[in-house]
Amino acid sequence: MDRELSATTRQAQKQKRIWQIGIAVALVAAAVFGFRNLITPSLERSEIRTAVVERGPVQATLTATGEVVPEHEQAITSPIQARVEQVLRTSGEEVKPGDQVLLLDRSFTQLAYDKMKDEQEMNQHKRVQLRLQLQKKLNSLESQLAIKRMSVKSLQARLEDEQYLLKIGGGTQEQVKQADLNLKIAQQELAQLERDIASERQLLQADEQELGFTLAMQGRSIEELERKMQQAEVRATHRGVVTWVKDEIGSTVNAGDVIVRLADLSSFKVKASVSDAFADQMQPGGEATVRINNTDLKGTIAAVEPTVTNGTVTFYVALQDNAHTLLRPNLRVDVYVTTATKPNTLRVKNGPYFNSASNSDMVYVVQGDELIRTPADIGASNVDYVELERGVQPGDEVVISSIKDYEHLEKVKLK
Incomplete structure (x- = not known):
């Protein structure tokens, strides 16, 4: 014959069931949380670079390749058809007016x-x-x-x-x-x-x-x-440095051939080239910046060659400080030609993220431990800054490094 359970026993069984249900719920929650973590991509915070949105000027620029050349250079041509008989000055030697550089057979x-x-x-x-x-x-x-x-x-x-x-x-x-x-x-x-x-x-x-x-x-x-x-006694007409000389003794030169180049190394300019697609934006008087070892030298476009060679347009930049200590003949430099200026706009430091054409209307903003994909119109840009016309506020932290594998995601978790 069955006996009725005591109140103490019933209470113990009830607590046991509560514990069992609690453990089951905890296991389910842990499983859900773990699965969510498995399907939500994440990034190490050390793998990305970010920059803070701020207000300031942005100059839209075109990037060109340039070479430092002497501002004043003289090419001496052969007056007659002759043979090179003697070389008296070699490249790199300084000369003064009247110094003989070369002797031709007369x-x-x-x-x-x-x-x-x-x-x-x-x-x-x-x-x-x-x-x-x-x-x-x-x-x-x-x-x-x-x-x-x-x-x-x-x-x-x-x-x-x-x-x-x-x-x-x-x-x-x-x-x-x-x-x-x-x-x-x-x-x-x-x-x-x-x-x-x-x-x-x-x-x-x-x-x-x-x-x-x-x-x-x-x-x-x-x-x-x-x-x-x-x-034929080729002599320097002004003070300078021999940058090139026809030093092949016995070789024949024709009248009009360049045999010596002299340069005044006290002042320089920059010879630059850019794709002919931007030819209409290359105008004398336009602003340009020459960057040498993270040092910027201001200048203006002095002249633009009228012809296009191999798909490029050549132009010359006159520097405000044409005697800067960093300037050296034939030094390769980056030239940034200003095409537009925004004096006071939202900007963020430029980075690899903005080099992708697919990122022209989206940025990733850091919010806590997540990256949130945010619509933002990208405007004027240069090598240093990018304009963000909408979608962000001053103080927002924006990703500027490349996250190509995550660009399709609305959120990315940071670890």
Whole structure:
């Protein structure tokens, strides 16, 4: 026969069931929490870089590659076709005005110079001979002229005599006409001689002038050759440093070939290039920043080359401090050309996160131990800062490192 349980027993059984239910609930909760942790991705906080949103200016820039070059550089070209005979200064040596850098072989030019001098002397002798020949001819014509003038006077006197004889009845009309005809013929011959002498004088003057022009041109050519032979002793025209020299002794250079480059290393500029896709944004006077070892040097675009080479546009940046101690010839630098300026906007430090095209409208904000995906419009940017136009507030901590494997998630847990 069954006996009724005592109150103490019933109380013990009830507590036992409560404990069993509590343990089961705890196990279920632990299982749910553990599963949630298994399906929720997480990141070590040390694996990410963050930056705090702040207010400040942002300049939108284009990045170009640049090279430091001397602000003033001189290229010396060969004045003649010659061989390199001697190299007196090598690259890197300092020179002052008048210092000889290179010597060219002048033998070929010397032959041309001697030939031209001989031709000039021959033309000078020809000029003297021509003057003597023409003067001899003029002397002969002037003698004929003097004789003809006397003949005219004689015929004029004969005419007067015939006219007198006709008047007193001692002559005839035919004799007067014949004397008059002879006089007119002599007068015509006299006039012709005078014209011939004038023509000969003009011819002499023209021939002398032509020879004078020839001699003058030869003289200038001789002076030019003399100057070129002097220039074959290649000398510096101003103080500077030899940056390059044609140092292959015996090699041939043509007239106009660059054989020496001299640079004034007291001031510099930057030669930069950028894709031709941004050619319309490269304008003289535009602001630019040159970065050397984390040091920024301000400058402006001084000139833009009109031609496009291999898909790039070349431009030159004039530096405010063109004699900075960090500037060195041929030093590679980064150039940032300013295209727009936001004087007071929300900004955050730039980082790899913003280099992805898929991140143009989202950022991850740190909230406690989670990263929350937040809509945010990204505006102007440069190598240092990125503008965030909406979605964040000053003081928010934003991820700036790459988290490419988590970009599709709304939340990421931090450990």
